[in-house]
Amino acid sequence: MRRAATPVLFVLLLASVVGLQAARERSGELPGTYDELLYVRSPEALRRMSLSYHSLLADVYWIRAVQLYGDTKLGRRADRGYDLLYPMLDLTTSLDPYFDVAYQFGALFLAEAPPGGPGRPELAIRLLEKGLRAQPDDWQLHQAIGFVHYWSYQDYGAAAEWFRKGSRLPGAPTWMEPLAAVTLAEGGNRNASRLLWQQILRSASDDWFRNEADRRLKQLDAMDQVETLTRVVATFTARQGRPPANWDEVIRAGYIRGTVSDPTGAPYRLESGAVSLDPKSRLLPLPKTAGEPQ
Amino acid sequence: MSALRTIATVAVSVFRESVRDKVLYNLVAFAVMLMAASYLLGQLTAGQDIKIIKDLGLAAIATFGLMIAVFIGIGLVWKEVERRSIYSLLTKPLSRAEFILGKYCGLGLTLAVNLVVMVVAWYAVLAYMGASVSPEVRASWAAPATDPGMLRAVGLILVELMLVTAIALFFSTFSSPFLSAGLTLGLWVIGHFNADLKNFESVVTSPAAVWLARGLYYVLPNFSAFDIKQQVVHAQPVPAAYLATTALYGAVYIALLLVASVAVFSRRDFK
Amino acid sequence: MDAIRTEALTKHYKVGFWRPRPYLALEGLTLSVGRGEVFGFLGPNGAGKTTTLKLLMQLIYPTSGTAEILGLPVGSTAVKRRIGYLPENPCFYDHLTAEELLEYFASLFGHAGAERRRRASRLLDEVGIGAERRLQLRKFSKGMLQRVGIAQALVNDPEVVFFDEPMSGLDPLGRREIRQLILRLRERGCTVFFSSHVLADAEALCSRVAIVARGKLVASGALSEILAFKVHGWELVVSNLTPAALECARTSGRVTRAVPLGEDRYALDLPLSAAPEQLLGELTAAGAQLVSLTPLRETLEDFFVRQVAAAKNDRGLG
Numbered sequence: 001m002r003r004a005a006t007p008v009l010f011v012l013l014l015a016s017v018v019g020l021q022a023a024r025e026r027s028g029e030l031p032g033t034y035d036e037l038l039y040v041r042s043p044e045a046l047r048r049m050s051l052s053y054h055s056l057l058a059d060v061y062w063i064r065a066v067q068l069y070g071d072t073k074l075g076r077r078a079d080r081g082y083d084l085l086y087p088m089l090d091l092t093t094s095l096d097p098y099f100d101v102a103y104q105f106g107a108l109f110l111a112e113a114p115p116g117g118p119g120r121p122e123l124a125i126r127l128l129e130k131g132l133r134a135q136p137d138d139w140q141l142h143q144a145i146g147f148v149h150y151w152s153y154q155d156y157g158a159a160a161e162w163f164r165k166g167s168r169l170p171g172a173p174t175w176m177e178p179l180a181a182v183t184l185a186e187g188g189n190r191n192a193s194r195l196l197w198q199q200i201l202r203s204a205s206d207d208w209f210r211n212e213a214d215r216r217l218k219q220l221d222a223m224d225q226v227e228t229l230t231r232v233v234a235t236f237t238a239r240q241g242r243p244p245a246n247w248d249e250v251i252r253a254g255y256i257r258g259t260v261s262d263p264t265g266a267p268y269r270l271e272s273g274a275v276s277l278d279p280k281s282r283l284l285p286l287p288k289t290a291g292e293p294q
Numbered sequence: 295m296s297a298l299r300t301i302a303t304v305a306v307s308v309f310r311e312s313v314r315d316k317v318l319y320n321l322v323a324f325a326v327m328l329m330a331a332s333y334l335l336g337q338l339t340a341g342q343d344i345k346i347i348k349d350l351g352l353a354a355i356a357t358f359g360l361m362i363a364v365f366i367g368i369g370l371v372w373k374e375v376e377r378r379s380i381y382s383l384l385t386k387p388l389s390r391a392e393f394i395l396g397k398y399c400g401l402g403l404t405l406a407v408n409l410v411v412m413v414v415a416w417y418a419v420l421a422y423m424g425a426s427v428s429p430e431v432r433a434s435w436a437a438p439a440t441d442p443g444m445l446r447a448v449g450l451i452l453v454e455l456m457l458v459t460a461i462a463l464f465f466s467t468f469s470s471p472f473l474s475a476g477l478t479l480g481l482w483v484i485g486h487f488n489a490d491l492k493n494f495e496s497v498v499t500s501p502a503a504v505w506l507a508r509g510l511y512y513v514l515p516n517f518s519a520f521d522i523k524q525q526v527v528h529a530q531p532v533p534a535a536y537l538a539t540t541a542l543y544g545a546v547y548i549a550l551l552l553v554a555s556v557a558v559f560s561r562r563d564f565k
Numbered sequence: 566m567d568a569i570r571t572e573a574l575t576k577h578y579k580v581g582f583w584r585p586r587p588y589l590a591l592e593g594l595t596l597s598v599g600r601g602e603v604f605g606f607l608g609p610n611g612a613g614k615t616t617t618l619k620l621l622m623q624l625i626y627p628t629s630g631t632a633e634i635l636g637l638p639v640g641s642t643a644v645k646r647r648i649g650y651l652p653e654n655p656c657f658y659d660h661l662t663a664e665e666l667l668e669y670f671a672s673l674f675g676h677a678g679a680e681r682r683r684r685a686s687r688l689l690d691e692v693g694i695g696a697e698r699r700l701q702l703r704k705f706s707k708g709m710l711q712r713v714g715i716a717q718a719l720v721n722d723p724e725v726v727f728f729d730e731p732m733s734g735l736d737p738l739g740r741r742e743i744r745q746l747i748l749r750l751r752e753r754g755c756t757v758f759f760s761s762h763v764l765a766d767a768e769a770l771c772s773r774v775a776i777v778a779r780g781k782l783v784a785s786g787a788l789s790e791i792l793a794f795k796v797h798g799w800e801l802v803v804s805n806l807t808p809a810a811l812e813c814a815r816t817s818g819r820v821t822r823a824v825p826l827g828e829d830r831y832a833l834d835l836p837l838s839a840a841p842e843q844l845l846g847e848l849t850a851a852g853a854q855l856v857s858l859t860p861l862r863e864t865l866e867d868f869f870v871r872q873v874a875a876a877k878n879d880r881g882l883g
Contacts, residue, residue: 295675
């Protein structure tokens, strides 16, 4: 009896430990724990303290930054918002100045308006300029800065300039120069934007980057579709003398073949003659482009 | 028998002793497991798997190597004196200098062999990683998964570890293992803060303190110079001249420590 | 040329950290040992025997004085090629087997693989280690380690061997074996210098001895000289002794002590002055029978104790 008791007891205790840990995890951390994500705020101090392990520590902070972003986006962090995202990325890139992906992540998501990001393009620029100090000849950083100017500031002249500078650097892809030209000529135009995202989609090394590019392209498609549908509704209104009440009327009138949904599958809404995306659609909020109402 | 052959004989004996040491096996086995586990960790990093395997591999090699260098180094001489096997050994035809050098080379050999084992395991994981992703992903990497350029970092790590061994051996000639370990690891940590000593003047106003700090900067071992891990992971260029001068710095410092060790050891009475 | 020669060899230690005081381990030792001798270096515990041996091996450095072995300065590699040393309570490398240890030491003398194995095997046979030679030394008993220690001291067929307490840890059978080994060494012309506090061994083996006490040499010389003809009495063993005869012998003052050995047998101690033949005649006339008559010589132990006590008094310490 004694002999069997010890392993049984051991297994029971081990199971309890695992169970308790899972329960703790479900109940969540104590409030205020998130402040501890950044024990050290000064990148220089952290680099010193990491004693030749800075690359690895950069990886750790990178993982945390990505998880932080994901958690915030999914609403798990209550009122905290994205305020730790920039410090995290700043630490990551201070520990490893060559950590290209971190810069690109920052460029993309720091500038993104809420709820997709904190909406702080100036932080993105700051991060990228820091990266340029370490790697002045990195074409990807140039592209990223141009990107922020294009998307967040709608400053197509500056964006084109950055793309042009980047296209001259070693290793730059061949599409960068035409991209600069298109940006200068038609910046803000949906075609230019589509070109930008298509290039990113093709050259992105990471899943999250690719997914984001894909999403943006879908947004552009959705905007095209909204325009087309608005035209159809206008035609209907002109012909019938009143706006359609719902999509069925439009279908019966023969203007469209079936229910229309956006590229993510959420159906478009038709209300008092205005076409819009389903509020729950993943593609919201749609980006601003020059001369287009939101 | 020539001095070189005597040193080699003692070195092989040290190597044999460490090979039979269970602690060493556990350390190396753990390192190899860590390499394998890093593959799993790579899944966490939103697409940077290859970077983290490279980072983790280099860090593990450096860390485990450091532990081996310190924990065997501090006992190299002390253990022989403590268990009094030195009485019968030193009455054989070898000088005290040959004894010290033989011990040092033996541990160096042990370190080198252990590093090779860890590097092989690491490259195996990297090769597997490289083979299991799509060609597009592989094309986006700055350097191939099994980039031989990373061996330069391993080479400098080996020089760094040999320097740590020399420090541990030096302390082992006259102090207990506990103290030796503390002093050796302390010097290793300080050696990474070397750059701060150079910039002391921006923090402190007293010229004497600045002078002292400058002096220490030049005299204390500068371990941060041996760290090119970040550069090789990102396939940044490392000039051959840098490798040569750093390795030379290490070699000269090692020679200095060995001379000091022989001097201390030659004067000792073994009561 | 002497095998070993020391001249005013002295060793002070400094004891204490803050105010070191000198501790005299050995003072002014001057002795010489000729080739082919078996020399006993005797003394009580703490006398400085091990200190002397370590000075000769240059495991410690003298404060003053010189020492030479085979005409060469101690500690030089040339000397170490030709000598062997057995430390007190030997300890070696736990992880090696006895064979591996001897082969390692043989390799330090420059012997190649086959020769190493041969030497190791031969020496292990000579000291009586059989199949255990394949076991790691950490599994060896004290006595076996002692034998391995002796073997490693002989790995280079030395001309002079130094043994520090060679019999320590051995059972009586082992002691006899090692005694015979030392005699064999002597026959081969090897000089044997051994320290011991077991006087019986010295008596059995040595031609010359030196006695140290409290760091100083108190006596040295050939054993025969030291113990020469110092007959100080007789021991007469008789049987069938009647109590009356015994009483008579006692009262006459010719017997200092009578020890009954059981069954009418007595061992009678007679002083030097008493002529034993006369007493024997009287006792046999009374019916006793002679068993044995032995002259009582001073043993090394008596000599030793006398010298050591004198040294103690010299030092003025009780």
